Amino acid sequence: MKRKAPKRTCIACGSTDEKRELVRFVRAQDGTVACDPGGKKAGRGAYVCRDSACFERARSKHLFEARLRCSLSVEDYERLEQEFSVCCSDNAAPTR
């Protein structure tokens, strides 16, 4: 049986991959941005490859701000980078 895997696009490099291969960041209603490894949080989302190079590119080019329509401080980015690295080191696909 064929299952259609949802595809998402990395905001940094523009490559398209299955949703579970990308790390999702989501902007909550209160404006905070967080990593969402389960892909279940509500809000505007942005996807980045499980690759620190893509995260760095998104940070240096302010792609998160553009995509999520928010402003992020240096501290926000440091927190996101930490959350992102945790997501990347966890190679297991999220359970559902």
Ligand SMILES: [Zn+2]
């Ligand atoms: Zn990428």
